[in-house]
Amino acid sequence: MDINEVLKATEIMTGPFPELDKKEHNNPFSHFSQWYVHALKNGTAEPNSMVLSTITQNNTPDSRVVLLKAMDDEALYFETGRFREKVIQLTHNSSVALNFYWREQGRQVRLKGTAELTTDISHIADNLDAAVRDLNAYKTVPLEVEFYQALNEGGYARLLYKLTDGKWECNWL
Template sequence: MRDELRLLKSLTGPFPAFEADLTPDEPRDLFSAWLRDAIEADIMEPHTMVLSTIDENGAPDARVLILKNLDRRGWHFATTGRGPKGRQIAANPSVSLTFYWPQLGRQVRLRGMAFQAEAHERYADFRARATGAKAVALTGRQSEVLGSSQELHDELALQHRRLQEEPDLVAPGWALFIVMPHEVEFWQGDAERRHQRLRYRREKAGWLKERLWP
């Protein structure tokens, strides 16, 4: 496997130019620009991200989610509050988010605190989901051991019937989390490994920008 991995190419470029000295004062503005670049480059699922949390044993846990929104409060994502992610955040709201767009050689990392959005926002998010996604959430059994495929089939059929009867149904405990970062790092890859790294750190007076070594 080692030899196979060494033969795989990485960071071949060409990549976009990045002028760290010409970046905006707030990381949200730069992130929005990079996300638009990823969308315009036709990168598949450019809004995917890795959410990292800490479990009850103090060990890191991570999974891929979808970015739902970005506003002055922070980066939004949704999940059931009763699953592992929700329980871990309730116990320790310190989280990190990681975005990676390989065709552009770009990565963004955020570290901050997650908090729940208002109830009306959580309800609106759930009702906007696809029917299949709502049915899965309504089972309320995320990450539990599955006995059989038939058990899953029967439970989803039940939830689909419930949604037909109650279209505005919302899963109990549905959560829309907002991550307010205290640190955001932008990484622009380079084929010669002369990567550019720009870190924003939140201070009382605003955001401090720092260049980092590759």
């Protein structure tokens, strides 16, 4: 087997995809919720898995998959064991990026922001194991969120939400 032949022959971006979603929401959380439910109901397995990128103490990037456990109108929440590498990294530098790829939808959501250890979880306790087990819960507050969608006719469209002076602004890229 020649892996490069296999890579060259691997199909990508095979639709059909949902029609272009032109709606601009007041905030990215509402947009995310709509896309999430659509992905869940339309054949994307485990749409709650996301790549979490952090920065090591040597200022190099690191990433891994974690599960999105809860959301409210300002943050996304994930959990991890107390003695994990990412806990050390986040103590050192709270900057993070999150990435969701929902293949069947041809959609990607990218977030940049900060993740802080939180115990303010009573409003989402039903969703979090940290409410009953010895886990760290992290509150990820995004400052930028990009919604990418592949188009059936080829190409793609991207909508970027940016938090500016406490207000979400959005622009097509």
